[in-house]
Every structure is written in C-alpha cells, then in structure tokens.
Amino acid sequence: MKDQIQNANHKNLIHTDSFDYTTNMLSKKNVQIEKVITQLIDFQVAIPSWALGAGGTRFGRFGYGGEPSTLGEKIDDVGILHALTGSAGSISLHIPWDIPSDPSAIKERAASHGIIFDAVNSNTFQDQKGQRKSYKYGSLCNEDAAVREQAIAHNHEVIKIGESLGSKSITVWLADGSTFPGQASFRRTLDHTANSLKNIYSEMPTDWRMFIEYKPYEPNFYHTVIQDWGTSLMLATETGDRAHTLVDLGHHLPNTNIENIVSTLIYKGRLGGFHFNDSKYGDDDLTVGSIKPYQLFLIFNELVAGMENNTADNPPLAWMIDASHNVKDPLEDLLQSLDAILISYAQALLIDQEKLKNAQINHDVVACQEILHEAYRTDVRPLVAEARKRAGAAINPIDTYRDLKIRESLILKRGQHSQATGL
C-alpha cells in the first residue's frame, strides 16, 4: 500500500506549487515552517475500535459494506487510516466489545501497521449476556454494593486486558444518573461513585492513568452523576495524582465555552484526554470540524499555549476521535476528522502567542481578535499535506482512498453485510 500511496502522490501536480506559495508567504511573517511541520508529523490521534463500522441511532442502523467484524480487521482498518494519513498511530479498545482472544497475536498485527494501543475503555452502561447484576439503575453509583463490586471488578479486568496490550490508561465514562426527580439521591450516588473510582485506581499499575469523562445528560435525562468538568475535576483530584479529566467535545450543553474549560483544566494540571467530534444540538458525534471549526481552532489555541507552558505538569494528552458514522463510509469520515484536527492544530500553531499576550496586557481588543483571525484565515492545508507527504502518507488521503478502491476491496474480502461489533 505504501508504494501505491507514493504513486498517487507523484500524480499530484498541485501540491508543490501550493506548498511553495504557503512557505514563501509564512516565512515573510516569521513563521518557523519546519518546526510547524515537525509538530504536525508528530501529532497522533487514536481511533476508537467502535468507530470503524456504521454507527446508528435509537431509530435504526444502516450498515456499510465491508465493515470489520473482528478485532483483527478493525486493527487493519486503522492501519489503512495510518498509512494514508501518518497520524492515526493508535487504537482505543472498548471492552467487552473488543476482548482480544490472543493478545500477543493482536499486538503483533497492530505493530505490523505501526499502531500502538491507547486508552482502554470500560463499559458499565449496558448489560452483557450472562451478567449477574444489572446496570439498569447505575453501576459505580448503584445503591446495591454487589452491583458496584461487579462494576469495579469489570474495570480491574479492563486494566488487565490493557496491560497485556501495552496500554497505559483507562477511560471511565459512566451513564450513571437518574431519569426522574426523586429517583436517586444526588449525594449518595456521588459518594458511591467517588469510592468506586478510588477502588479502581488503587489497583491500577503505577505507570497508568485514569481519565474520568463527564456528560450532562443522556442516557439519563434528569441527572447524571458526573455531569460536568467540575465534578470530574473534583473526583480526579480526590482519587489521586494520576487521575485526570477527559473532555469530550459533544458532552456539553449548547454554547458552553469549551476552550475556557480546557484552559482551566490545563491550569490545574488535570487535563488528561480529549475526544474529538462535532455537534449541532447535543452529543451528535458528527465529523470533527463539520459544524463549528472556529470553536475547534479556539480550543487548539488553548491546548497549544497551555502545553507549551505546562507549568502544572499535565500529562501528554491522549487524543481520540469519538464520532459515529451513520451516512458516510466510516473510513472516509475518519479521514475527514483527522484532516480537520490537523488543520485546526496547524492554524493554532501559527498564532503569535507573544504578540497576543502583549495585546491582551495592553487591552487592545481589536488586535487580539486580529491575531486570532490572521491564523484562522490562513489556508494551512499545504502544510498538513506536506507533513503527510514527509511521513510517507498521502498528500490527499480521501482522493487516494477512492483511487485505490479500498472500500471496494474490503467489500470483496469481507462481504456486503459484515457488521462491526459495538453500538
């Protein structure tokens, strides 16, 4: 596939011209092009094992031909994404949907694609076949100690599976909460959750981190135990030094200032992970950058500024795409998301942080805004394409994916009706 990608790159007659133009223009603005390109090459985003097939809504699911039906095939699909972009170098597994029957064989298969295992995700938001106790009324928060113990044991098990693959972190997302007023005690469910998280943490290997994800509503519609970043931060702080908050872009009420949240978490040294997607109304899980690209840029501005001046000792951030694909080819959708992430990152890298700081100190509101717009309105696509080219990946991943007829060959190999495990 590497050779086919190189052949496709040779046929691209526009890239060199547009890269030269961009380089000339940005050099005159004192941008360190080579540094930006190196940062773009180094940026890696994890692909979740559940995003490789068609997603669905509670109203229905429309399958996509050639979906991966085994963990090995899912890893092969991430391998395709990584070969085309050079920036999808890890996979994030969801347990129990993706329990490896032979961890070392799976590890080897991933290594053959240059892929490592990112955070493992536990699942106590649905019941599995043959499960002793039900999570219908919550898991780590449940009033019944036996349910909590089962959910804690599941998280310990997920960590063990992650260890066998070389993962170094676990992401805990809970659906726990209530759907009607009075149904549950806010304080007791929070207290149970805090204690359960401490229990999981206590058996975590010392080089592991725990990421605590929050969400304001859904599937419960009245209250969620870990509803917001403040609750997550509070729980992370009392759980331990290696517990962090995970921000999922879709897990906020409309108009929330997510860049402000990111900045506050970095200030406290507690930002651990990041789930990319986009939304119009709620947790829509749409393609990254498809609805609010300016918001994504403003978030990257805080991430770039915060991580360059990481005085509070935030860990290297775990980046992942957490989206669902209902009407597009899942692989094309992920290619679009990866592109949007790299574009926003590149734009943020162009911001003159020193100039912005001076304008802020001098209360020059117009200059502050102009500095951001200068970066946001720059066409950075040639820089992102150049980074991919130098990484041995495709200058234009979607065109190459289509030219190489990758979906067609997956359908030939796996059939029209194969179905990915997951939601």
Ligand SMILES: [Mn+2]
């Ligand atoms: Mn998420």
